[in-house]
Structures are given as structure tokens and as C-alpha cells.
Amino acid sequence: MKVLIIEDERELACEIMDFLNVQNYECNIVNTINDAIRLLGERLFDAIVLDLSLPDGSGMELLKVIKSEHPDTFIVIASARGALEDRIRGIQDGADDYLPKPFSLAELHVRLQAIRRRQYGNMGTPVTVGDFLVDIENRIIRFNDQEIVLYKKEFDILSYLLLNKNRPLSRSQLYEHVWGDLSFPSTDSNYIDVHIKNIRKKLAAYASVDWLQSVRGLVTKPFAHETEYQAHSLFRHIQITHIWSVPLGTAFFFNWYAQYSIDRVLREQQHKVFDNIRINGLDYYFQGDKNYGSYTMLKEDYIAIQTAGKDTTRLSPATINIEQRVVDKDTINYRILHRFFEANGQMYLLEIGRSQNSISMYSDILQQVAFVILIVLLLITISIDYFYGRGLLNPLQDIIQFRLTEQTFPFSLKFKSIKTSTTDFRLLDKRLCELMIRATKAYVREKEFTSNASHELLTPISILRGKIENLLSQDISPLEAQDKLLSALQTLERLNGIVRTLLLLARVDSGQYERNETVLAGQLLEEICEELRPLMDDKEIKVQFELPATLYICNQHRQLLFQLFYNLINNAIQYNRQSGWIKIIGSESTEKYIIDISDSGIGMNKEQITKIFDRFQTKQSTGHGLGLSIVKSIADFLDINIEVSASKKCGTTISLLFEKSLIVLKPSV
Structure with a gap:
């Protein structure tokens, strides 16, 4: 029996081979899947002892390939993976037996014998052919109780023919089984015939029946006087296809x-x-x-x-x-x-x-034709994709060209429409236009602010420089010098106010303040009015509050909220008439809580309302035009919406709209 041992541990494989050789097995050893594939392409094996852990791949995958190419070859898995699920999977994938490591070599021998019995029948029972009795297991052939002497190779050939009864065998198949090589030289093509001739001669000495008879030529005639046996035919050979040549896909x-x-x-x-x-x-x-x-x-x-x-x-x-x-x-x-x-x-x-x-x-x-067809289809597909995709993406190219490539910053807001029927491209073009508009307006606004801020900063600096130069160049009295120095200090104070205001705007815009305070609105407004009392008294202005005493505003920054109300009330005082009034009223709508600050002042027209929060646009002689800009920045930071309603000479109302979630009305004690 020819056995292939596929085992990565060379020492264990040699131990298995030495033991099986003593039991009259012919063994070959390989350590990798590639070597196993090569050897299986060159020789036939009755059984394979397979380890699952191999250095170049999984033995389980090799098992599937072997069973697909050599279904008659019996396979015994000898692996350290002894779990129940591993054994079940191995048998399901085609193994004939599963032997977990460590195992007894005697047990392996018994299992191989069982496989051989399943393959060739019970070899322990002598085979009777006419008056001949062949004991394959003990390698004895007798004629009427008289032993016939056959050489080892002759008995191997005879036993192999008997084990394959009713199966014609080829020279190469007999040669490979007995000598272990498929690639025997053509000069030895009659080597098997010589042994068959010797077997026939030795058997004929005891009986005249020639039960090993062949016909020369294309076919070999199987001839047997015992009808249940057909001993020899130099015809059939099951082809061994190289495993590595199995086509895929x-x-x-x-x-x-x-x-x-x-x-x-x-x-x-x-x-x-x-x-x-x-x-x-x-x-x-x-x-x-x-x-x-x-x-x-x-x-x-x-x-x-x-x-x-x-x-x-x-x-x-x-x-x-x-x-x-x-x-x-x-x-x-x-x-x-x-x-x-x-x-x-x-x-x-x-x-x-x-x-x-x-x-x-x-x-x-077929493959060449299919390959040519595949290439043609591929070229057609590429061409269709190219021209169809190019037509489909033309609007995108126009968007890139007209909205990005040909544009210079600041962008021109006269947009050329893009011809497209694709909703996604229209939406993309719309969003790009909106983004360009916002970017352009922001750029223009910041440019104006930078210009105005530079002017407001450089003007007092120029005034200071002029006063100091005059002070140094002119011969003036100490009293006049003191007046000029006091004037310079006032200019410095103005410059300091502008710088502090700009810093406040920068900090608010960048979100450097935390909103974690709860402010009592009435108390805050009273503090502001108390601070502005001198200005109110000067213009005989009365203030009226209509707010709940327990109105709290949550998630605020108190100092910023103070600055917001301070600037609004201060602005209402500055632009009010003599003996006027200011009303601060709280009310509740469906979604918002509203605090209105109304005055009886000079009012504004519609154009002034649109520019009321622009920086440096509402500057009066007593200010620098940033008061309401600060209000707008603080309101945005504190999530407060601002609405303005006014008319010329009829006063102004500025409404602060708070989310109801920010307002808490606690019951009074």
C-alpha cells in the first residue's frame, strides 16, 4: 500500500514512515502543500496521512483539492486540532478518518488497514482463482496446498491485479504501483510484460489454464476462465491531473x-x-x-x-x-x-x-474567443462611459469654470446661469453662489471696518502728535501748556476707549466668554439706570419699568448683558428729546419672551434702520460709532434676536427676543 505523508514536522514524519515501512507500506514524505501538489501530479497513492497545519497554507484547503482530483484516494487527517468541531469539519470536507495528535503509530496502522479493506475488500481472506489460493496479506500463493514461489515484484503485480478485479490496468499504472514512479523510460516499456510473462510461466507449471491473457495492439483482451475475475488488461489508466493546473474562475x-x-x-x-x-x-x-x-x-x-x-x-x-x-x-x-x-x-x-x-x-x-469578446465589450463600455460621463459631467465642468476658475476675489455677484437638468448640480451651483455672496459681503464688511478702525485710531494719534509738536516748538506760558496737556489726555482717553471697544468686539466675535450665569433682569436694569442717572436728569428723562420682579435670564454672561442694555439705554438717552421718556416692557409671545426698550426720541428712517448696527456708521460727535455694533455682537453671542421699529420724530423701539428656555419666572416671596 502506497502512503503519502504530508507533515511539516520532519522528525514525526520520519517516525511514521519507519513504522509503516516495517508493516510493508511504501511511504513518501513531503512537508509543504507545493511539494504535495507536485508529488501527487507524478505518482498514485492509495492513502494520504495529512496534517492540517502546514507552513505554506491550510491542510483543509489541500484536502478539498485532493478529493476533487483524486476521489479514490483515502485520506487520514493526523492533526493536533482535536476538537469535536474540527473532526466533524474534516470528515465533512472529505477525509475518510481523523486521528487527533498525539496518536499511536499502531492505531494509525490499524486505521490504514481498515481503509484498505474498504477499498479492496477483506484482504485477510485468501482469494481463490481456480485451483490457486492467494493469501495477499501473508504474501503466499498455493496450488492444491503446494506453495508457489514468486519474486516480490511478481507477487506485487499479481496481488494488485487481483485486488483490482474487473478493472483493466495499464502498464504505467502497474509500474507506478509496484515501483512507485509514473515516469518510467520508454525503453523499459516491455518491463511489465516480462514480469507478466514470468508470472504466467510459473502458474502454467501447475495448471494449463492461461488466466492472464492479453491481446497486442490498441486494446488488451481480458480473458479469464473464472467468470467473476478479469485479471489483466493493459488498457486503463485513470489520469492524475496536476492540482496546480486546476483552472479557476x-x-x-x-x-x-x-x-x-x-x-x-x-x-x-x-x-x-x-x-x-x-x-x-x-x-x-x-x-x-x-x-x-x-x-x-x-x-x-x-x-x-x-x-x-x-x-x-x-x-x-x-x-x-x-x-x-x-x-x-x-x-x-x-x-x-x-x-x-x-x-x-x-x-x-x-x-x-x-x-x-x-x-x-x-x-x-473558447477562452480566446471569450477573451476577445471581453476586450471588445470592455472597450465599448469604456467608450460609452467616457462619452456619457463627459456629457453628464459637463455642468460640473461649467460650475468649476464659471464659479471657481474664472473668479477672482472678491467675487463678482453677477452670476452666469448654468444649464443643467440635474437637481444635484443645480443645488450645488446654488450653494456655491450663496457661499460666494456671503464671502464677498463679509470681505467688504471687514474691509470697511478695517478702514474705519484705522481712521478712528490714527486720527487721535495724529492729534496727539500735533499737540506735542506744538508744545515743543512754541514758546507758551505754563497755563497754556497745561491746557494743551489736558486736551492731549482727553484725546488719549478717546483712543483708549476705541481700543477697549475693539478688543471687546474681538473677544465677543471669537467667543472667549462663558455663558454660565443666571441674571435677575430687574436688578441689572436698575444698576444701569442708576449709573446713567446724571444723563437722564440732565435731559429730564423719565424711565418706566414693566417687568416681573422675579424675571431671571439663564445661560448668560452678566457683564456682556450689562453692556448690551447699557449701550441701548445710553443710546435712547442720547437721541431722546428734552423731558422725554424711556419704557422698558417685558411681554410673552408664543415662542419668545420679549423685552422692548422704547424712547420718545428723534426716531429713524428706513435707510438708517438698515445701517444701525454697522460699525462706524452711526457715529455722533460724542461717540465713535461702535455702541450698537457691540450690542449686535453681544446679542448674537448670547442667542438674542434684535428687532428695530422706528419712524422719523416718533421715537424708536428696540425689541430683544429671548428663547423661552432662557427665561425663568420665579414666584415672589
């Missing part, structure tokens, strides 16, 4: 289709042969001979009909497999249809074959 499909087409042709040829036999009889083929064989000039196709004993149990539908045949001393791989049939009380075997080379050529042609 598309190639696999074309090989399968080529094989399917050839099988269909072989079955059609079978029907034609039987039609000829029914119409014309077997003599149509035999023409006086007992066997028939024919092949084409290039040996791509052949047909053979040969006698096959009288065992009717072999009558079954046709089977097709890949085997080797020797045709005019050429060993050729064929895909062969086998069909046993009965005619005139005699069993016959019909074989119709097509060479594997022609099948491979057919598959290659």
Missing part, C-alpha cells in the same frame, strides 16, 4: 463547458454505435474478429469493442472518466465513455474516447 467554466460538450458528443456517438449494431449486428464492427478497435489518423478519437465475460451485474448506464490508452506505442490521455452491453448471450465493453489534447484545445479556443 472563468477558465474553470470554459474547461467545464468543453468537457460537457465532449461528453455530449461521446453519448451521441454511443447511440450511433448501438443503432448500427441493432441494424447490422456486431459483425458490422468485428468482421470475423472477436474485438474491434479503430482510431483517427491524429489519434484524437478512438472506438473499441471487446468481450467482457458473462457477468450481467455490470450492465448499467454509461460512465465517463479520464484515462490513458497506449496507441501505437504512444500513451495518450483520453476522456472515455464506458458502456457494458449484452449481445448474443455475451457481455461486451464499448469504449469511445476523445483525446484530452483536443478537449484542451477546444477549451483554449
Whole structure:
């Protein structure tokens, strides 16, 4: 029995081989999947001992490949993965037995014997062939209790023929099984014949029946006086296909289709042969001979009909497999249809074959045609995608060109419309235009602010410089010098106010303050009015509060909220008339809480209302035009909406709209 040991631990593999060699096994060792694939492509093995953990891959994947290419080869998994799920998976994937490590070598031997019994039957029972008794297990052959001496190779050949009863075998198959090599030299092609001749001669010395008889030529005639045995035929060889040549993906499909087409042709040829036999009889083929064989000039196709004993149990539908045949001393791989049939009380075997080379050529042609079609389809697809995609993306190219490439900052707000029927592109163009408008307006606003801020800062600096120069260059009295210095201090104070205001704006805009305070609105407003009392008294202005005493505003920064109300009330005082009034009223709408600050002042027209919060746009002689700008920045930071309503000479009302979630009205004590 020939055993292949696939084990990455070399020392363990050698121990297994040494033990099995003593038990008359012929063993080979490989350590990797690649070596196993190579050796399986060169030799036939009865059994394989397979480890699952191999250095170049998973033994489980190799198991699937072996079973697909060599279904008759028995496999015993010998692995350290002994869990129940591993053993179940191994058996389900095609293993015939599973031996967890560590295992006894004697147990491995017993399991291999069990496999051999399943493969060849019970070898412990001697085989009777006429008057011959063959004990395969003990390697003894007797004739009427008289032992016949055969050499080791002769007995190996004889036992292998008996174990494969009713199975014709080729020279190469016998040679590989006995000597362990498929690639024997062509000069030794009659080597098997010599041993068969010696076996026949030794058996003939005891009995005149030649039960090992062959026919020269294309086919070998299986002849046996014992009808249940067909001992020898130099015909059949199951092809070993290299595992590494198994096509994958598309190639696999074309090989399968080529094989399917050839099988269909072989079955059609079978029907034609039987039609000829029914119409014309077997003599149509035999023409006086007992066997028939024919092949084409290039040996791509052949047909053979040969006698096959009288065992009717072999009558079954046709089977097709890949085997080797020797045709005019050429060993050729064929895909062969086998069909046993009965005619005139005699069993016959019909074989119709097509060479594997022609099948491979057919598959290659299909693959080449498919490849050309694939290339053509690919080119067509690329062309369609290119032109269709280019047309589809034209609006995007226009958007990039007109909105980005050809634009310079600040952007021109006269936008050219983009022609497109795609909603996404229209939305993209709309959003880009809106973004460009906001960016341009922000740029213009900041540019104006920078210009105005520079003017407001440089003006007092220029005044200071002029006063100091005059003070140094003119010969003036100490009293005049004191007046000029006091004037310079006032200018410095103005400059200091501008700087502090700009810093406040910068901090508010950048969000440097925290909103974590709760402010009592009434108390805050009273503090502001108390601070501004001198200005109110000067203009005889009265203030009226209509706010709940327990009105709290949450999530605020008290100092910023103080500055916001301070600037609004101060502005209401500055632009009010003599003996006027200011009203601060709280009210509640559906979604907001509103605090209105109204005055009886000079009012504003619509144009002034649109610019009321622009920086440096509402400057009066007593200010620098940033008061209401600060209000707007603080309101945005504190999430307060501002609405302005006014008319000329009828006063102004500024409404502060708070989210109701920011307002808490606590009950008074």
C-alpha cells in the first residue's frame, strides 16, 4: 500500500514512515502543500496521512483539492486540532478518518488497514482463482496446498491485479504501483510484460489454464476462465491531473463547458454505435474478429469493442472518466465513455474516447474567443462611459469654470446661469453662489471696518502728535501748556476707549466668554439706570419699568448683558428729546419672551434702520460709532434676536427676543 505523508514536522514524519515501512507500506514524505501538489501530479497513492497545519497554507484547503482530483484516494487527517468541531469539519470536507495528535503509530496502522479493506475488500481472506489460493496479506500463493514461489515484484503485480478485479490496468499504472514512479523510460516499456510473462510461466507449471491473457495492439483482451475475475488488461489508466493546473474562475467554466460538450458528443456517438449494431449486428464492427478497435489518423478519437465475460451485474448506464490508452506505442490521455452491453448471450465493453489534447484545445479556443469578446465589450463600455460621463459631467465642468476658475476675489455677484437638468448640480451651483455672496459681503464688511478702525485710531494719534509738536516748538506760558496737556489726555482717553471697544468686539466675535450665569433682569436694569442717572436728569428723562420682579435670564454672561442694555439705554438717552421718556416692557409671545426698550426720541428712517448696527456708521460727535455694533455682537453671542421699529420724530423701539428656555419666572416671596 502506497502512503503519502504530508507533515511539516520532519522528525514525526520520519517516525511514521519507519513504522509503516516495517508493516510493508511504501511511504513518501513531503512537508509543504507545493511539494504535495507536485508529488501527487507524478505518482498514485492509495492513502494520504495529512496534517492540517502546514507552513505554506491550510491542510483543509489541500484536502478539498485532493478529493476533487483524486476521489479514490483515502485520506487520514493526523492533526493536533482535536476538537469535536474540527473532526466533524474534516470528515465533512472529505477525509475518510481523523486521528487527533498525539496518536499511536499502531492505531494509525490499524486505521490504514481498515481503509484498505474498504477499498479492496477483506484482504485477510485468501482469494481463490481456480485451483490457486492467494493469501495477499501473508504474501503466499498455493496450488492444491503446494506453495508457489514468486519474486516480490511478481507477487506485487499479481496481488494488485487481483485486488483490482474487473478493472483493466495499464502498464504505467502497474509500474507506478509496484515501483512507485509514473515516469518510467520508454525503453523499459516491455518491463511489465516480462514480469507478466514470468508470472504466467510459473502458474502454467501447475495448471494449463492461461488466466492472464492479453491481446497486442490498441486494446488488451481480458480473458479469464473464472467468470467473476478479469485479471489483466493493459488498457486503463485513470489520469492524475496536476492540482496546480486546476483552472479557476472563468477558465474553470470554459474547461467545464468543453468537457460537457465532449461528453455530449461521446453519448451521441454511443447511440450511433448501438443503432448500427441493432441494424447490422456486431459483425458490422468485428468482421470475423472477436474485438474491434479503430482510431483517427491524429489519434484524437478512438472506438473499441471487446468481450467482457458473462457477468450481467455490470450492465448499467454509461460512465465517463479520464484515462490513458497506449496507441501505437504512444500513451495518450483520453476522456472515455464506458458502456457494458449484452449481445448474443455475451457481455461486451464499448469504449469511445476523445483525446484530452483536443478537449484542451477546444477549451483554449473558447477562452480566446471569450477573451476577445471581453476586450471588445470592455472597450465599448469604456467608450460609452467616457462619452456619457463627459456629457453628464459637463455642468460640473461649467460650475468649476464659471464659479471657481474664472473668479477672482472678491467675487463678482453677477452670476452666469448654468444649464443643467440635474437637481444635484443645480443645488450645488446654488450653494456655491450663496457661499460666494456671503464671502464677498463679509470681505467688504471687514474691509470697511478695517478702514474705519484705522481712521478712528490714527486720527487721535495724529492729534496727539500735533499737540506735542506744538508744545515743543512754541514758546507758551505754563497755563497754556497745561491746557494743551489736558486736551492731549482727553484725546488719549478717546483712543483708549476705541481700543477697549475693539478688543471687546474681538473677544465677543471669537467667543472667549462663558455663558454660565443666571441674571435677575430687574436688578441689572436698575444698576444701569442708576449709573446713567446724571444723563437722564440732565435731559429730564423719565424711565418706566414693566417687568416681573422675579424675571431671571439663564445661560448668560452678566457683564456682556450689562453692556448690551447699557449701550441701548445710553443710546435712547442720547437721541431722546428734552423731558422725554424711556419704557422698558417685558411681554410673552408664543415662542419668545420679549423685552422692548422704547424712547420718545428723534426716531429713524428706513435707510438708517438698515445701517444701525454697522460699525462706524452711526457715529455722533460724542461717540465713535461702535455702541450698537457691540450690542449686535453681544446679542448674537448670547442667542438674542434684535428687532428695530422706528419712524422719523416718533421715537424708536428696540425689541430683544429671548428663547423661552432662557427665561425663568420665579414666584415672589
